[in-house]
Amino acid sequence: MSVPNPRPGPPGDALPPASAAPLWAPARIERVETFAVALPAVRSFGISGGPVTVAGTPAIRVLVKVTAADGAQGWGEATPLPRWTDETAESIVTTIDRYLAPAVLGLPAWHLDAADRAFYRAVSRGFTIGAPLARSAVDMALNDLLGRAAGVPLGVLWGRRRCETAELGWIVSGRAPAEVADSVAEGLALGYRAFKVKIGLYGEEGDEAVVAAVREHAPPAAPIWVDANQAYTAQSALRMARRLDGIGISAFEQPLPANDIVGLRRLREHSPVPVALDESLRHPSDLATFVRLDAVDVAIAKVQRSGGLTLSRRLCSLAQECGVRLMGSGLTDSDLGLAASLHLFAAYGIDTPVDLNGRQFIESPYAVETVRVEGGKAYVPDTPGLGVVVNETVVRRLSVDVLERRV
Structure with a gap:
C-alpha cells in the first residue's frame, strides 16, 4: 500500500x-x-x-x-x-x-x-x-x-566497519535426537562450523538429549549455543543450565520470559552457563536496566527487535561501553534483513558466530544483487546502502x- x-x-x-x-x-x-x-x-x-x-x-x-x-x-x-x-x-x-x-x-x-x-x-x-x-x-x-x-555502503556512511565477514550458525530446531545427526551433517556439508539449537520443545530431558546429540555429531571445537525463546521458569532454567554446563555450551539465550527481570537476575547469579538476553532487549533503555541490576552476561544484537538500525547502533554502543558481550541474531529475515544485520554486526565487530538463518529456511526471489553466502560465511555487502538490489x-x-x- x-x-x-x-x-x-x-x-x-x-x-x-x-x-x-x-x-x-x-x-x-x-x-x-x-x-x-x-x-x-x-x-x-x-x-x-x-x-x-x-x-x-x-x-x-x-x-x-x-x-x-x-x-x-x-x-x-x-x-x-x-x-x-x-x-x-x-x-x-x-x-x-x-x-x-x-x-x-x-x-x-x-x-x-x-x-x-x-x-x-x-x-x-x-x-x-x-x-x-x-x-x-x-x-x-x-x-x-x-x-x-x-x-557508499552503510559501514562507510556510519564510519564503522570492523570486519568483512560473519560466520553463520546452522540452526537445529524441533528435532528428536535421532534426527540430529542428519541436520548437523547437512550443515557441515554446506560449510557451517557453528550450531544454534532451539530448545524448550521436549521438556528438560528431551532438550538436553537434543543438545548432547548436536555436540556428539558436530566437530569437537564447534561453537554451540542454545535458545529457549522464553520457554522455562526460573527453577527449570537453572536446572537446564546445569545440565548444559557439562555439554560445553557458549550461551543460554533467553531462557525466561522477557519481562522476568528478577528471575533473569537470579538466574544470571547462579547459572554456570552465560545467560544471553534477546526478547528482553527491545530498546537501549532495556539494556541499561539489566546493566544497572547486574543481570546480563550477553546482549543479543537484533535489528528488527530493537526497532531498526538507528536504535540497534545505540544498543550495541551501550553494550560495548558497559563491557557486555555482544552476540548477533536475526528473525529468519529475507535478504534485506540479512544485509542490514551484517552491516550492524560488522560495524561493532561481532565476531562470534551469528544466527542469521534466513537463507536456511526461505528464499528471496526479489533480490537481484544481494549478499554472498559461501561455506557457512556471509560477506558484508560493499555496494551502496544495504547492498541489495530489489526487483520491484x-x-x-x-x-x-x-x-x-x-x-
Whole structure:
C-alpha cells in the first residue's frame, strides 16, 4: 500500500533548514509503500512458541519502500512472527500505513533522529518500545536510502566497519535426537562450523538429549549455543543450565520470559552457563536496566527487535561501553534483513558466530544483487546502502493482501 504526503511533517517538529543537510543528502520523504510478500519456504522451522516456517507454505514478509522527493529510494523489511512477538503481518502493514508513514512524510530523508522522534509520537513506547518490527522496516529503508544517495555502503556512511565477514550458525530446531545427526551433517556439508539449537520443545530431558546429540555429531571445537525463546521458569532454567554446563555450551539465550527481570537476575547469579538476553532487549533503555541490576552476561544484537538500525547502533554502543558481550541474531529475515544485520554486526565487530538463518529456511526471489553466502560465511555487502538490489516487479508479483477479510 502507498501513503502520499499530506503535510510537511509531524506536528511540533521544527524542520531543519536545507542548509543543514549534507551536500549529497536526498530531499524530503515523499512516499512510503508497504508490500506483504509471500516468499518460498524451503525448510520447516519451529521454536518453543510454535512453527516459524513450514516447507512448501509461503512465508510472509513485509517489505517497505521509501521514496524521497528527488527520486532517491530505499528498502527495508519486517518479519512478522506471531509465535515470537506480538506483531503480525496485518498489524505491521496497518501500523506503517496509518501511523508511521504519515508521521515521517515531509521530513528530510537524512534526518534519522527526527524520524525516530516521529515514530515515538505516532506509536507510544509504553513499558518499552512500541511496534519495533514495523518501525524497523521504515528505519532500515531510510538507512538504505541514505547509503544509496551517498553512493557508499552503510559501514562507510556510519564510519564503522570492523570486519568483512560473519560466520553463520546452522540452526537445529524441533528435532528428536535421532534426527540430529542428519541436520548437523547437512550443515557441515554446506560449510557451517557453528550450531544454534532451539530448545524448550521436549521438556528438560528431551532438550538436553537434543543438545548432547548436536555436540556428539558436530566437530569437537564447534561453537554451540542454545535458545529457549522464553520457554522455562526460573527453577527449570537453572536446572537446564546445569545440565548444559557439562555439554560445553557458549550461551543460554533467553531462557525466561522477557519481562522476568528478577528471575533473569537470579538466574544470571547462579547459572554456570552465560545467560544471553534477546526478547528482553527491545530498546537501549532495556539494556541499561539489566546493566544497572547486574543481570546480563550477553546482549543479543537484533535489528528488527530493537526497532531498526538507528536504535540497534545505540544498543550495541551501550553494550560495548558497559563491557557486555555482544552476540548477533536475526528473525529468519529475507535478504534485506540479512544485509542490514551484517552491516550492524560488522560495524561493532561481532565476531562470534551469528544466527542469521534466513537463507536456511526461505528464499528471496526479489533480490537481484544481494549478499554472498559461501561455506557457512556471509560477506558484508560493499555496494551502496544495504547492498541489495530489489526487483520491484517481482515484489509486486509476490504481494498478497494480508488485510483481506476472512469469513
